[in-house]
Amino acid sequence: MTITYLERARRIMARIEALAAISEDADGVTRRFGTPAFVAGQALVRGWMTAAGLETCLDGIGNVRGRWASVRPGARTFVLASHIDTVVNAGKFDGPLGVLLGLDLLEQLAARQAELPFHVELMAFSDEEGVRFHTTYLGSKVVTGAFESSLLDRADAAGITLAEAITHMGGNVAQLPQDALPAAEWLGYLEVHIEQGPVLWERNLPVALVTAIAGQQRVELTWRGMAGHAGTVPMTMRQDALAGAAEFVLTTEAFGRQYGHELVATVGKLDVRHAASNVIPGEVACSLDLRSADATRLASAAAELAARAQTIADRRELQLTWTLVQHTPPAACDAALNELLARAIRDSGQVVVPLVSGAGHDAVPVSRIAPATMLFVRCFRGISHNPLENVELPDLAAAVQVAEQFLMLLAAQND
Incomplete structure (x- = not known):
């Protein structure tokens, strides 16, 4: 049967x-x-x-x-x-x-x-x-x-x-x-x-x-500024690590939308160290997940986003650490x-x-x-x-x- x-x-x-x-x-x-x-x-x-x-x-x-x-x-x-x-x-x-x-x-x-x-x-x-x-x-x-x-x-x-x-x-x-x-x-x-x-x-x-x-590249970015009292440090004198990370999140989204025909880019994790509502964040870690079927484009996208992250860090007087966690070729x-x-x-x-x-x-x-x-x-x-x-x-x-x-x-x- x-x-x-x-x-x-x-x-x-x-x-x-x-x-x-x-x-x-x-x-x-x-x-x-x-x-x-x-x-x-x-x-x-x-x-x-x-x-x-x-x-x-x-x-x-x-x-x-x-x-x-x-x-x-x-x-x-x-x-x-x-x-x-x-x-x-x-x-x-x-x-x-x-x-x-x-x-x-x-x-x-x-x-x-x-x-x-x-x-x-x-x-x-x-x-x-x-x-x-x-x-x-x-x-x-x-x-x-x-x-x-x-x-x-x-x-x-x-x-x-x-x-x-x-x-x-x-x-x-x-x-x-x-x-x-x-x-x-x-x-x-x-x-x-x-x-x-x-x-x-x-x-x-x-x-x-x-x-x-x-292919995939997974990166951990660590942003380091200066923690401070939320009520006493003037806005123009802050080194806010979370603000830097947040700018990078939106930069990554815009980059992914611009080049969406050849790659995707995602920040999926954000870790605010010693977080408190009345403290300016002094250290923040975030993830970056980049994917593309083109190995050359994957590498160039990672390099471009690394440069944009460093520009954000320099402008905000933050220290930035870029750590490659995983790289899988297409x-x-x-x-x-x-x-x-x-x-x-x-x-x-x-x-x-x-x-x-x-x-x-x-x-x-x-x-x-x-x-x-x-x-x-x-x-x-x-x-x-x-x-x-x-x-x-x-x-x-x-x-x-x-x-x-x-x-x-x-x-x-x-x-």
Whole structure:
């Protein structure tokens, strides 16, 4: 009996709901790396993989891995993946949708006892969001051999190091180098993910082809002036650190609006040290998040905003410290795989819409060593990292059809 794509979408949705019920808090979905809720989610996903007939394991960093092996001698591995960790008070779909859609694809292969000319490995990455240890792509960096051992000493808010968290949840720090899939063994990579933006929602289209993932620069700026009594220091004699930071916030917004066709710029965090209503702020820290799919433009934008910040500081007689926190270069999706995915979209009766992802994904570290492609799925009003995150069943069914058609085209191409 043939099961329809809509019925398969309902089964995927039921699993998404079951995984979302595992959370650190009762009000939303929070499943940070290494927490008891994360470990419980690991076990649930691994159980589903095992029941589907996959060869399963947990690797040293806590990635859940399920393999459908090819009988073809010398076969390489095609990876289907996304992540199962979340931000705090997250939605249900960011990450798990890609993992559980991939599981459905492999269940269908197993049900048909399909023979492919390549291995397929489904990976539920352990930490993409980086919430607990202020890291990103931990799971995919281990798989691609890009994990930095210096991160093991990084501590969370409770003082627990990454190494301790890995050990506590049953992982193995010494095993991490052996968990990498060598570059020569990769055939390619597909990640299915909600768009996290409003384009598909506004155009009423179910899926899109990702052409690139924007690079990021994250910076912390510290503004230092002179704290003073709010009632006694004349306005013309102040060195107000908060006023300088506030001017920079508006400068950043104006810059982002001016060049919005090629980048986005955001100040999302402001920390007024020793804040009080009757004290002129003497020290303020703020964040800057810059993103662009053009590496040259990303670098020049950062340099220009740094210069504008320094101009503000000099005019206001403030000291300014500019600290680069994170730099991730843009990642282009593989042209050949994208051509195949575009064909799968058309063959499934959908319009091919090319999009650049402004959000980071595990496809970024993978693209450094292997061909990678991504499929976006429409989400409610483009909302993400929020309990309002939602995907409609017909859109999920369309994504299943496209992804399955892509695998079949890939198999025919490599047969």
